[in-house]
Structure formats: structure tokens, C-alpha cells
Amino acid sequence: MAVTQKKTILSGIQPTNRLTLGNYLGAIKNWVKIQSDYTCFFMAVDQHAITTRQKPEELRENTWFAIASYIAAGIDPATCSLFIQSQMPQHTQLAWILYCNGYMGELNRMTQFKDKSSKTGANIPVGLFTYPLLMAADILLYDAQLVPVGEDQKQHVELTRDVAQRVNGIYGEDAFVVPEAFIPKVGARVMDLQTPTAKMSKSAVNESGSIFLADSADQIEKKFKRAVTDSGSDITFDFNEKPGVSNLISIQAAITGETIDAVVQRYQGKQYGHLKVETAEIVRGELLPIQLKTRELLADRGELIRILRLGAEQAAVVADRTLKRIYDRVGFVRFES
Ligand code: AMP
Ligand code: TRP
Numbered sequence: 001m002a003v004t005q006k007k008t009i010l011s012g013i014q015p016t017n018r019l020t021l022g023n024y025l026g027a028i029k030n031w032v033k034i035q036s037d038y039t040c041f042f043m044a045v046d047q048h049a050i051t052t053r054q055k056p057e058e059l060r061e062n063t064w065f066a067i068a069s070y071i072a073a074g075i076d077p078a079t080c081s082l083f084i085q086s087q088m089p090q091h092t093q094l095a096w097i098l099y100c101n102g103y104m105g106e107l108n109r110m111t112q113f114k115d116k117s118s119k120t121g122a123n124i125p126v127g128l129f130t131y132p133l134l135m136a137a138d139i140l141l142y143d144a145q146l147v148p149v150g151e152d153q154k155q156h157v158e159l160t161r162d163v164a165q166r167v168n169g170i171y172g173e174d175a176f177v178v179p180e181a182f183i184p185k186v187g188a189r190v191m192d193l194q195t196p197t198a199k200m201s202k203s204a205v206n207e208s209g210s211i212f213l214a215d216s217a218d219q220i221e222k223k224f225k226r227a228v229t230d231s232g233s234d235i236t237f238d239f240n241e242k243p244g245v246s247n248l249i250s251i252q253a254a255i256t257g258e259t260i261d262a263v264v265q266r267y268q269g270k271q272y273g274h275l276k277v278e279t280a281e282i283v284r285g286e287l288l289p290i291q292l293k294t295r296e297l298l299a300d301r302g303e304l305i306r307i308l309r310l311g312a313e314q315a316a317v318v319a320d321r322t323l324k325r326i327y328d329r330v331g332f333v334r335f336e337s
Helices: 021-037 056-072 090-099 104-108 111-117 126-140 151-171 217-225 243-256 260-266 272-298 301-330
Strands: 007-013 038-044 080-084 146-148 180-182
Touching (some): 007 021, 007 126, 021 056, 021 146, 021 243, 021 272, 038 301, 056 080, 056 272, 056 301, 090 126, 090 301, 104 126, 104 151, 111 151, 126 151, 146 151, 151 180, 151 301, 217 272, 243 260, 272 301
Parallel strands (some): 007 038, 007 146, 038 080, 146 180
8 A cells, every 4th residue: 555645734823912813713723624634843933923022921921822722722732743933943043044045135025024114113123024034944944845824924935935946946956845835715814803904913903803812702792793894784795895794704604614605695684783793602612612721721831841842852853854954955064974
């Protein structure tokens, strides 16, 4: 019988502030869905997080919370490698080589950089600019073929491909595996409940537009009840004409697994109020068991540490192998065989 090797996927979330429903539907839920078909590496990218100022204690707590949430949402630590980026020195080691092969011009074009640097004032941290190359290192280090992310990260994965292909052109075709972004059909861009033309974000100024994974049942209900809807009264799916309503429809579809059309059908002859209340119920039903499990996991740090140690050990086997391969290609002296 032919043994087919599983492909590798890798992804991560910045443990800044609290994770949102956008992170869950755009990333984590999708990881859970596909994990059994792949060799999986999932991490909390705390080194990315410090590209914007973080309070040390909050960063630490958010990092634990992120890892616990992955597991609570259904990531199986027995089959996936879970780890914290800063515990793997190989990422910044490889990043240096990528800094020497990425171009200022391409980094300058990154939407997220333009966005975030417009908010920092005159002193833009260098790390905010080079960040996509650290992300490229995260991915290339594990020979990942697929990178399951939300829509906003597509540009960074494209950059990773460009740089990988460039390095392969210089140092040999098999230096890096060239990855692809893997974006869910629904849920890839969950919008803010108050400003449905902007993506739901952890750092939104108005918190009532974001659903956080740790929100209480009451908060979830209130936020959906106050969600901005659109003019008219028909429930139809059209992000240009009806961004608020369309966002609620996609959130439902992403959770229940129904098609967008099926959700729209269910609401024929009903009003916006029904859609809001029922979306809140569906979100609550999905998040509450995850919250319970997250709390349980956070209460047992020993078990989380065991999982993270094992994950880091497994990750190191692959990361060390790639780093050696690239060091040799680049011409760095190494003493071991
Ligand atoms: P970040 O919060 O920027 O670290 O994003 C972590 C992951 O969540 C990435 O895969 C993002 O693409 C995804 N993500 C973040 N915000 C959203 C959103 N509003 N809708 C869908 N996916 C999102
Ligand atoms: N840059 C991603 C974000 O802000 C997080 C991230 C860092 C990531 N390294 C990664 C995602 C590697 C996928 C793969 O969402």
C-alpha cells in the first residue's frame, strides 16, 4: 500500500488584547476542521505582538489564553504541535536571512504596515516594518505547504511566496517549500458590528463592535442587539448594499456550516430583529462551551506546560533541519555534520 505523506500546515495568532470572533471564525475554527488531514503546527506569535507596545503581564496572560483557546476550540494537542514563538530561537535566526533577501519596496506595500504605521506617530518601530519577513520565517521554517488564515493575511503569505521563490532562485530550487494561503469560504472576514465596513479587530476603539472569545452571554446578546443594520427591511446578502445584515448572515453560516443561501432562505419574511437575536444565540452556543474549557485549561498550567514543551520539541526537529539546510546554502560555517 502506498503511504501518502500528509502535507504540513502552520498558523498563528498574535496574543494582543483578547481574541475575537474574527480570529475564531477566520482562523481557529478552520484549523480545527482540517487538522486531521495535515501535520499541524499552531503557535501564539508573541514576537509579532511586540511590534506594537504591550504590557508585559498582559502579553504573558494573553499568550496563555491564546494557547488554551486553541485547545478549548478543538485543536488536538496529541496530534498537533502547539508552541509559543518566542521559545523557538530558530524563527528570528531564519528571519535574518530573509531580511537580507526581502526588499524595502515590497514591505512598503503591505496594507497592514500602512495601517498600523499610520497610528504610531513619527517613531515607527523597525519591527513593524520587517514583521512580514518574520512571518515568512515562521512559515518557511516548517516547510509548510498551506497557511490557514483570514483574508487580511493573504498579502503576507503572497510575500512569503515571493521571497521563498527568490531565495530558491539564488540558492537552489529546493531551499524552501513555497506555501499557499488557505482561506475559509465563509468567515474569512468577520466585520465590526458597529462599523460593518471595517474588519472586526482586537483593538477597535469601540469595543461594542467586537465579540471577544471571553465575552459573557449577556455581553454577546447586547452587542448583537445593538449591531448596526442597514436601511430597508429585507434580509438579503450583499456586502455592498447591506454590510451589517450580510455580516450577521456570514457569521451564522460560518458557525452552522450552512450555505449563505440557506441562511438567507430561513429569514424570508422575517425582520432584522430576528436575525440579530438568533445570531447572538448561535454565537453564544458556540462560544460558551469553549469558554468553560478554556477556564479549565488555564487553571492547570502544569498540563499546558507539558503540551507546550512537547510541541516545542516536535517543532524544533523540523526547524533545526530547515535552518541547517539554509545555513549551508547561504555559506555559513557549521561544525557539525
Ligand atoms: P491577528 O489577530 O491579526 O493575529 O489575526 C490572527 C488570525 O485571525 C489571522 O489568520 C487573521 O487573518 C484572522 N483574523 C483576524 N481578524 C479577522 C476577522 N475580522 N475576520 C476573519 N479573520 C480574522
Ligand atoms: N501575521 C499574522 C496576523 O497578524 C500572525 C502570524 C504570524 C501568522 N506568523 C504567522 C499567521 C504564520 C500564519 C502563519 O494575523
